[in-house]
Amino acid sequence: MTSVPLTTRRRRVTFPPPVVFALVLVPFLIEAIGVFWPAVQGISLSFLHWNGFGPATTVGFDNYTSLATDDVFIGALKNTAIWIVLFGGISFIAGLGVAVLFQAERRGVGIYRTALFLPIVFSLVVTSLIWSAFFQPNGVLDAILDGVGLSSWKHVWLGDPSTALYAVIVAALWREIGYVMVLFIAGLKAIDPSVTEAAKMDGASAWQRFWLVTFPQLRNVNLVIVSVLVIDSLRSFDIVYAMTAGGPFHSTELLSTYMFSEAFQTRALGYASAIAVVIFVLAIAVIISYLVRAISDEKES
Amino acid sequence: MTATTQTRIGATARPERLSPPRRRKSRRRSFATVAFHTSSSLISLVWFAPILLVLVTSFRTFDDVSRNGIASAPSTFTLQTYFDAWVHGELFRALVNSMIVTVPTVVLTLLLSAAAAFGLSRYRIPFRRTILLVMLAGNLLPVQMILIPITRIAQQLNIFDTLGAVIAVQTAFGLGFYTFVLYGFMRTIPVELQDAASLDGAGPVRTFLQVILPLTRPALAALGALSFTWIFNDLLWSITLINTDSRLPMTAAVLSLKGQYVSSWSVIAAATVIAAIPSVIVFLFFQKSFIGGLALGSVK
Structure with missing residues (x-):
């Protein structure tokens, strides 16, 4: 939001009144009970064999060593990596591209932005239904291929292990690119246009102006967007669950969907918890870098 | 839709209206404008098409869709689907x-x-x-x-x-x-x-x-x-x-x-x-x- 400059000096208040502690502590305790305590339990569950009903047995690191030889898990790990690279990478590049295209205020640009942005409003379930209609056998994509004489390319896009993951990524991209665009436009607007103008005066081409002047100034925005994209990728669940539920033959299985099916269908609670811990460990670097940035932002202001 | 952006219009607007009208330049510029709007409309249309598809499909009868396929031109209109x-x-x-x-x-x-x-x-x-x-x-x-x-x-x-x-x-x-x-x-x-x-x-x-x-x-x-x-x-x-x-x-x-x-x-x-x-x-x-x-x- 708009940052009104802090005109005030720090108040030299003595100790805050007790009711203020209550205002802070109540939400903090709710989060502690609702998030942190369960998270700790999640870690300790990962050292158990347990189906949720019978007695649990402690198995040490067994769950983790089993993961290493579990083909489905390794496939899910690979798919998650593909997801981060393709979903994250394309969102980043395409989002930056449309942001540059639609950054300047001119006639009609509001409509274009809205068209790209609108999908973010839809739930991932809605997105998945929209795109299932597109990819289904004899659906829109097949009809288009028929129309341009490429009938031989027709495919059961979501039913074929070699294409299903990419089809789901296309659907996820449709919803994410507009979001990344909004973040980039906000970042681009914050750049002082006079620097770019100066570069233009000095005869820099549009391409040079972008790569040498504009892009370096987006460093902070880039960092935010990369962290958002990685965290979003690791969290991705809804769209895969709704479109393919991880199938066919685990070809679209992500760590998050595999964890869910191990937990609530196989009822291997300890094993599923171990997968969750792996997701957490993968996310932790991003979370920490994000928090470090939050601290430094916070100190600056 | 441009909450954060409107304020800056003045700052980022191209100085085109200020510069003396030179014919070659303005022609190049109008070409650029046409190119911009063509490509932007295409992108927007591609983005909006899936939504349109679902909207249109939702008003078609089951028979129409199953007989002619989801990508065919609609020939029926019904609200039964919503019911x-x-x-x-x-x-x-x-x-x-x-x-x-x-x-x-x-x-x-x-x-x-x-x-x-x-x-x-x-x-x-x-x-x-x-x-x-x-x-x-x-x-x-x-x-x-x-x-x-x-x-x-x-x-x-x-x-x-x-x-x-x-x-x-x-x-x-x-x-x-x-x-x-x-x-x-x-x-x-x-x-x-x-x-x-x-x-x-x-x-x-x-x-x-x-x-x-x-x-x-x-x-x-x-x-x-x-x-x-x-x-x-x-x-x-x-x-x-x-x-x-x-x-x-x-x-x-x-x-x-x-x-x-x-x-x-x-x-x-x-x-x-x-x-x-x-x-x-x-x-x-x-x-x-x-x-x-x-x-x-x-x-x-």
């Missing part, structure tokens, strides 16, 4: 369930996080920065970490399979992020206002409710609009914590409807439209805050 989805698919009940979850969660989260942000930003509470970051860290945790433990806790508390469980966990999980954003916003409110209030004899709670909270309205509107769509659109917690069909919120209900009406794309399309409408309404009403909020809340 089927709304009544037989029980989306009305799902909408009610979603509202029972979403509205209290949004209000509760905003109120609680505003209170925390108020205390942290306006008073010198020891370790306030640590508290803030710990709370934010909680929101960044992958949700999978707490899925199983929360299910167990809900069972032990006998609230498993109730909407209350979804409200509770959504509130707890959202708090950190909203506190962080509101903290940043409240810091910018001048201290004098608060001093004036306390000179008038207002305690912290009254200062919070009558001075700070009204001034935080823009941020609350942005976060409220965003969190409405996030919570309304969430699937994972509903399918984890709710077992009974009649208690499923919208997203989960639409998904199970897809299973029932497997081959009837027009009913599924109608259900899709119904499921999208509430978020679209919130988006249209709060468009400016919504987009401003996304940029400000780039944590999500």
